[in-house]
Amino acid sequence: MVACGGSTPTTATSASSFPMSLTTAKGTVTIPHRPARIVSLSATATEDLYAVGAGTQVVAVDTYSTYPAQAPRTSLSGFKPNIEAIAKYQPDLVLAADDTDNLFEQLSKLQIPVLVEAPAADLNGVYGEINQIAQATGHSAQAASVVSGIKEQVNAIVRSVRPPAKPLKVYHELDQTYYSATSGTFIGQMYKLLGLQNIADAAPGGNDYPQLSAEYITSSDPDLIVLADTVCCGQSAATVATRPGWSAIRAVKTGAIVPVEDSIASQWGPRIVLLLQAVARAEKSVEGSTA
Amino acid sequence: MARPAQEPSSGIIKTCPLCEEQFECAQGRPGCWCETVVLERQTLAEIRAVAYGCVCPNCLSSFALRESVRRSGDGDGVDGSQAPAKAPPDIAVRSRGVSAVWAPVALGFLAGALLLGLGTGAASIGPASIIASLLAHIQVFHVSPPLSSVDDAILWQIRAPRVVLAALVGGMLAVAGSAYQGVFRNPLADPYLLGVAAGAGLGATLAIAYTAAGTDIGMLLPLAAFAGALIAVIAAYVLGRSAGGVRGTSTLILAGVIVALFMTAIQTFVQQQRSDTLRAVYSWILGGFGTADWHSVVVVVPYIAVSSVIILLHRRVLDVLSLGDEEAASLGIDVRRARLVIVLVATAGTAAAVAVSGLIGFVGIIIPHTIRLLVSPSYRAIVPLSLLAGAGFLILADALARTILSPAELPIGVVTAFFGAPFFAILLRTSRRTVM
Numbered sequence: 001m002v003a004c005g006g007s008t009p010t011t012a013t014s015a016s017s018f019p020m021s022l023t024t025a026k027g028t029v030t031i032p033h034r035p036a037r038i039v040s041l042s043a044t045a046t047e048d049l050y051a052v053g054a055g056t057q058v059v060a061v062d063t064y065s066t067y068p069a070q071a072p073r074t075s076l077s078g079f080k081p082n083i084e085a086i087a088k089y090q091p092d093l094v095l096a097a098d099d100t101d102n103l104f105e106q107l108s109k110l111q112i113p114v115l116v117e118a119p120a121a122d123l124n125g126v127y128g129e130i131n132q133i134a135q136a137t138g139h140s141a142q143a144a145s146v147v148s149g150i151k152e153q154v155n156a157i158v159r160s161v162r163p164p165a166k167p168l169k170v171y172h173e174l175d176q177t178y179y180s181a182t183s184g185t186f187i188g189q190m191y192k193l194l195g196l197q198n199i200a201d202a203a204p205g206g207n208d209y210p211q212l213s214a215e216y217i218t219s220s221d222p223d224l225i226v227l228a229d230t231v232c233c234g235q236s237a238a239t240v241a242t243r244p245g246w247s248a249i250r251a252v253k254t255g256a257i258v259p260v261e262d263s264i265a266s267q268w269g270p271r272i273v274l275l276l277q278a279v280a281r282a283e284k285s286v287e288g289s290t291a
Numbered sequence: 292m293a294r295p296a297q298e299p300s301s302g303i304i305k306t307c308p309l310c311e312e313q314f315e316c317a318q319g320r321p322g323c324w325c326e327t328v329v330l331e332r333q334t335l336a337e338i339r340a341v342a343y344g345c346v347c348p349n350c351l352s353s354f355a356l357r358e359s360v361r362r363s364g365d366g367d368g369v370d371g372s373q374a375p376a377k378a379p380p381d382i383a384v385r386s387r388g389v390s391a392v393w394a395p396v397a398l399g400f401l402a403g404a405l406l407l408g409l410g411t412g413a414a415s416i417g418p419a420s421i422i423a424s425l426l427a428h429i430q431v432f433h434v435s436p437p438l439s440s441v442d443d444a445i446l447w448q449i450r451a452p453r454v455v456l457a458a459l460v461g462g463m464l465a466v467a468g469s470a471y472q473g474v475f476r477n478p479l480a481d482p483y484l485l486g487v488a489a490g491a492g493l494g495a496t497l498a499i500a501y502t503a504a505g506t507d508i509g510m511l512l513p514l515a516a517f518a519g520a521l522i523a524v525i526a527a528y529v530l531g532r533s534a535g536g537v538r539g540t541s542t543l544i545l546a547g548v549i550v551a552l553f554m555t556a557i558q559t560f561v562q563q564q565r566s567d568t569l570r571a572v573y574s575w576i577l578g579g580f581g582t583a584d585w586h587s588v589v590v591v592v593p594y595i596a597v598s599s600v601i602i603l604l605h606r607r608v609l610d611v612l613s614l615g616d617e618e619a620a621s622l623g624i625d626v627r628r629a630r631l632v633i634v635l636v637a638t639a640g641t642a643a644a645v646a647v648s649g650l651i652g653f654v655g656i657i658i659p660h661t662i663r664l665l666v667s668p669s670y671r672a673i674v675p676l677s678l679l680a681g682a683g684f685l686i687l688a689d690a691l692a693r694t695i696l697s698p699a700e701l702p703i704g705v706v707t708a709f710f711g712a713p714f715f716a717i718l719l720r721t722s723r724r725t726v727m
Binding site: 064077079080174175176177178179199202203204207210211212213214215216218219220221230231232233234235236239243244245246247248249 | 412413414440441442444445447448449450452502504505506507508563566567568570571574581582584585693696697698699700
């Protein structure tokens with residue numbers, strides 16, 4: 001899986017070719033005119049909307065769309081979507097992360113088109129989603145520059161990290177009960193890009209988000225610890241250092257603990273660059289100190 | 292025994308009319324086992340009323356046990372601290388024999404489980420270095436520490452507290468389960484009967500859902516779970532009593548069910564409102580010792596120690612209660628007070644255990660039954676042996692949970708049921724004793 005040169009088949013032509021037919025996992029979705037009242041039930045989709053410049057067309061986003069700050073947050077839920085509450089905003093396009101409770105079918109009855117944008121499996125998926133959301137909202141031109149901007153930044157970050165002879169070990173923490181993510185996940189692929197070795201990969205197959213034992217984490221002695229539980233669970237370099245037995249871990253001793261905001265590590269949109277930057281910076285400082 | 296011989300013969304295999312167990316009967320001739328059992332006239336009449344023919348040793352000794360309990364009932368108050376009353380000599384011998392065989396077995400099981408629990412894990416540390424490291428830590432023979440600093444931290448900061456906590460929780464749940472089964476005279480009773488689990492679950496969910504973003508939940512979670520568990524049981528008890536708890540235990544059980552359902556509904560509502568906390572709540576409910584440390588051990592030790600000791604002191608009272616409310620009352624026991632004390636104490640201990648380990652099922656119901664089937668129906672055996680067996684069982688279950696999918700963890704509830712259920716099914720099939 002390489003991060004560059006993955007051009008998406010959807011071609012961005014003119015910005016206003018409505019009605020538009022988009023091919024999605026749920027079949028063909030037809031958007032009759034340029035949407036002016038968008039409801040987003042997915043935090044990642046909300047980020048994408050604002051990144052491609054469709055922010056002014058958004059009327060409501062769900063409770064978990066915390067970024068960007070100006071997005072009109074409501075009590076709508078993407079987890080238990082309430083069809084009537086969504087319909088009240090009279091949307092002409094609804095974005096969701098998955099088809100919970102037959103959302104697609106229910107809203108189709110009301111002639112409301114739904115774009116289901118499942119969490120991306122890799123960077124190309126991120127680019128594809130940005131492109132599709134841009135097309136659906138009439139911003140194809142901006143999408144190209146957004147995507148190429150992300151690609152350039154990712155490539156620059158990856159180039160800046162010299163792959164060492166012995167790859168550094170990383171532990172990605174989802175919560176303080178030691179749930180982690182393997183290389184089979186999107187986040188795991190980011191570590192792969194940076195040439196890191198993920199300690200969660202030793203877990204038996206079939207589970208991309210295994211719960212590791214504290215014993216295993218301390219004995220594998222990771223060089224880097226990335227905390228994706230700073231917001232939900234209040235974890236930090238300080239709390240990690242106080243865990244029994246963890247003070248012996250190299251990452252704790254050298255201070256190579258990267259706290260990231262939970263949403264950056266779990267919403268795979270344009271802000272993934274921030275995560276890569278933070279991890280790469282820590283990686284370079286560790287290598288610099290051992291070199 | 293009760294009935295005279297009808298035809299002279301020796302060593303006939305008979306089937307007991309009460310429990311259908313086969314036994315050898317010497318037909319009342321000298322040398323028959325039943326000659327040594329001395330029973331009161333009243334008891335003999337009782338046996339004649341329910342059984343036709345000879346009764347097997349097990350059933351007969353349980354009648355003798357009831358007799359001795361009844362005799363000691365006046366002298367043996369609720370505090371249970373008095374010496375056992377004079378039981379018929381053979382019964383005394385029998386119960387001593389039981390503990391003489393089974394106590395070392397249970398202790399050995401616990402010791403073996405402890406060693407196994409300390410010796411297994413993702414990091415391989417051999418038994419020799421464990422013992423050497425222990426000696427180095429307590430500085431007996433000036434042994435130099437044999438382990439690297441990382442291995443030493445793993446063994447004493449991560450693995451040891453985990454094993455100790457599993458032992459404490461397992462012992463507590465099993466003892467509380469036996470107490471509940473005795474108090475409610477119900478084979479399906481377990482420590483979660485009166486809503487401990489639902490209350491703790493609600494407390495934990497509220498704590499997880501409403502701690503401000505960016506704060507470490509730390510000790511707030513066990514505290515909230517503990518409080519929730521106690522509130523649930525107190526609510527169930529008050530409701531059960533006000534609805535006529537005097538009529539027996541079923542009202543109380545029903546009140547517990549209602550309180551549990553109510554609290555589960557609130558918990559579901561909170562989870563649905565704060566779906567971002569789903570995984571954290573789910574992970575707590577599954578239970579386990581993944582984040583055990585000495586601090587949590589120190590926090591729960593007092594509750595569990597006090598609770599188990601008080602239940603141990605009440606083991607004879609549990610025997611009396613198992614005869615029935617009226618019978619126990621006629622023997623001078625304040626049934627309601629005894630029940631309240633035992634339920635409260637068992638609940639406090641269970642709540643402390645649940646607060647640090649989440650909801651671990653199966654141990655509290657199965658361990659007491661295992662002892663009942665293997666050893667004796669008397670709570671004098673069930674309570675202390677449950678403590679040891681429950682502790683050992685949960686250490687083993689946790690060791691498996693840590694190692695089967697190593698380096699990933701398996702929820703401990705999966706292990707306790709997956710390995711415990713088949714074992715118990717076999718026991719249930721092969722044992723001829725009754726469940727309650």
